Amino acid sequence: MIRSNPELTAYMDKLFERGVHDIREEEFRAKQLIIEQDHRYHNVYVIREGIAKCYITDENGKDFIQEFLGAGMEFGELEVFNNKLTICSVETITPLKTYSLSHKSFNVLLKEDMEFNRLIMKALADKIRYKAPRHSYQHSYPIENNILRLKQLFPELTDVISKKDIANYIGVTTRSLNRALKELNEKSG
């Protein structure tokens, strides 16, 4: 549910300590918009600490959350490979600490540091692997099952993440989410 990538965190720590390239630490407060959909940026971020959400806003203003990003998750990297606008917005949920580096440095690292190259390749592959079954599941099962599944994956769910965000993650309205939660309570109670 909240994705992470310890391997990449560890490697970024090492790179940063060595002082290679222009990797720098950056901090953001809660609810801050770091990347906005359909814009152009020149940085790649790797989360050191905190939680952010990555979401798409459609023409009707509805948000659809792609992923909750935790430590070791990167964002802004897709735009390095094809020089297009961002498809997602990224906004912090908790205060966030990141390593930030320019597209240029990112590219140099990819070329010259094959360990880094491999970690990024794996991270991309994982993002694909993770999304496929999730959307499949959400389509195939009623909301209740989706909630139960999330709570199992991540019990502190409702403590950290707002109802609205959970609903936007599952892809339903807040109303429907509430209805499902109520029915779950009645069943278990």
Next chain:
Amino acid sequence: MIRSNPELTAYMDKLFERGVHDIREEEFRAKQLIIEQDHRYHNVYVIREGIAKCYITDENGKDFIQEFLGAGMEFGELEVFNNKLTICSVETITPLKTYSLSHKSFNVLLKEDMEFNRLIMKALADKIRYKAPRHSYQHSYPIENNILRLKQLFPELTDVISKKDIANYIGVTTRSLNRALKELNEKSG
């Protein structure tokens, strides 16, 4: 809708002509299952010609199509990076011609051929970019809009791909798809 990657096709042609590594041509007949979900394989495929579907089957036996793969699309590559079972099945729709290579050769190429490395990295990034707005759109709009959108992207839609597959791609039942198609006809007629 049916995705392709001309750049990768061209590059694979070149590699094949040069006779590097164990890249070989392979052919499959229509409706053939090449990769089955939850299994382990040791090959990566790049489509030269034809169309295949990549889909997940859930516990209830419902299929959910992730992508229709055309020329230049690769599959079986995700399992190179993390040594897990396949998450999707891949089945041909039309007869299919591929370049096939072992995980081992794929890895060697990634390390030694930075042009190849970059193409694969970009292909992975594109898969992510492509999926995000698609699922967002499907959630947010009624079936009719989804059909219209697909027909716009790919007018020959219903000629090449069965109703069942289209439905499984949009994530609805065949019944619902038919209903929507009928209503579209009535509106336009």
Next chain:
DNA sequence: GGGTCAATGGGACAAATGTCCTTTTAAGTG
């Protein structure tokens, strides 16, 4: 041609989800 099977199309009803709106609760903020 007759037989079989898969794909397509659709009727009738049930279930799930969305829309709209109101109320309650909680959380800041001056």
Next chain:
DNA sequence: CACTTAAAAGGACATTTGTCCCATTGACCC
């Protein structure tokens, strides 16, 4: 503390989509 605002909860009804079934069509095979 009073005031304002955002988050959460839910009632009532409309709409969408699914389920279950059956009829039709078309392809293929003996």
